[in-house]
Amino acid sequence: xxxxxxLITGTNSGFGWLTARNLATSGHQVYATMRDTxxxxxxxxxxxxxxxxxxxxxxxxxxxxxxxRAIDTILSREGVIDxxxxxxxxxxxxxxxxxxxxxVQSVFDVNFFxxxxxxxxxxxxxxxxxxxxxxxxxxxxGRISFPFATVYGASKFALEGLSEGLHFELKPLGVDVAIxxxxxxPTEMSQKNNPGSDxxxxxxxxxxxxxxxxxxxxxxxxxxxxxxxxxxxxxxxAKLIDSQKGKRPLRTVVDPITGEFIQAINQATKIQYEHGxxxxxxxxxxx
Ligand SMILES: NC(=O)c1ccc[n+]([C@@H]2O[C@H](COP(=O)([O-])OP(=O)(O)OC[C@H]3O[C@@H](n4cnc5c(N)ncnc54)[C@H](OP(=O)(O)O)[C@@H]3O)[C@@H](O)[C@H]2O)c1
Numbered sequence: 001x002x003x004x005x006x007l008i009t010g011t012n013s014g015f016g017w018l019t020a021r022n023l024a025t026s027g028h029q030v031y032a033t034m035r036d037t038x039x040x041x042x043x044x045x046x047x048x049x050x051x052x053x054x055x056x057x058x059x060x061x062x063x064x065x066x067x068x069r070a071i072d073t074i075l076s077r078e079g080v081i082d083x084x085x086x087x088x089x090x091x092x093x094x095x096x097x098x099x100x101x102x103x104v105q106s107v108f109d110v111n112f113f114x115x116x117x118x119x120x121x122x123x124x125x126x127x128x129x130x131x132x133x134x135x136x137x138x139x140x141x142g143r144i145s146f147p148f149a150t151v152y153g154a155s156k157f158a159l160e161g162l163s164e165g166l167h168f169e170l171k172p173l174g175v176d177v178a179i180x181x182x183x184x185x186p187t188e189m190s191q192k193n194n195p196g197s198d199x200x201x202x203x204x205x206x207x208x209x210x211x212x213x214x215x216x217x218x219x220x221x222x223x224x225x226x227x228x229x230x231x232x233x234x235x236x237x238a239k240l241i242d243s244q245k246g247k248r249p250l251r252t253v254v255d256p257i258t259g260e261f262i263q264a265i266n267q268a269t270k271i272q273y274e275h276g277x278x279x280x281x282x283x284x285x286x287x
Pocket of ligand 1: 009010011012013014015016034035041060061062087088089091110137138139140181182183184185186187188189190192
């Protein structure tokens with residue numbers, strides 16, 4: 001394993017917390033971002049900062065200037081950023097009509113535009129060094145749109161869409177783009193779910209409106225039965241980082257509960273996608 005300079009977002013809990021520690025323990029130099037390090041995340045920031053090889057950066061992912069400051073700080077200290085892990089995100093599951101435009105914009109701001117802000121800022125340095133890896137954490141819901149998970153899914157579909165084309169666009173320049181698709185894991189995500197601000201429409205849905213709650217209960221039941229370990233996601237990220245440049249898979253599914261049907265979709269898409277690239281005169285990008 002060669003030591004890498006890694007930037008990862010959303011590190012005060014869940015996959016990000018585990019990944020930052022995992023990578024630092026393996027000897028990588030980790031820049032771990034979180035928001036509000038003087039307020040609600042202060043304890044987490046202090047704990048993570050005390051780990052060898054981890055530097056915590058306070059970054060507002062929804063603010064271009066804050067993201068730029070973080071990238072400039074890392075580049076001035078290290079000269080390079082080898083790996084960007086776009087991990088931060090949150091879910092918005094509930095009756096779709098209950099989401100206001102502001103709700104939808106806010107989830108896209110974190111789940112799609114924040115990764116974009118970071119990608120846009122790290123790419124010049126990665127291109128210059130003709131080396132780099134961008135890992136975007138999406139979801140199985142970035143491949144299939146389930147009822148009541150439509151808006152969260154749409155934000156993850158958007159990130160999938162950006163990542164898929166970019167994978168082939170950047171590979172000839174020495175930069176790998178990889179998508180990590182977790183299934184359901186017991187992190188803090190379900191506690192932070194935003195169910196929609198406009199309750200006025202719920203009455204019109206009658207019993208159908210309750211299906212959203214049934215989905216959350218069913219997922220909770222699956223998690224309880226199968227007890228999937230979030231460390232699996234952290235390990236998969238480490239594996240991608242340590243894999244050979246140019247050989248990293250576009251998509252990695254980490255889902256011990258329902259992963260098979262997402263794998264099947266990915267396999268079918270890959271064949272048709274490669275066919276499409278050739279038809280559109282871009283077959284050379286498959287080399
Ligand atoms: N757990 C699952 O079942 C699952 C399944 C598929 C995909 N995922 C994806 O995995 C990624 C990590 O989620 P997790 O499961 O580890 O959940 P988590 O424990 O809730 O962690 C999410 C991280 O994202 C950060 N974040 C959320 N909104 C933010 C905002 N507005 N600004 C800055 N940071 C923000 C959180 O910080 P704050 O605490 O400050 O909000 C936290 O650090 C997400 O992209 C999620 O969509 C999770």
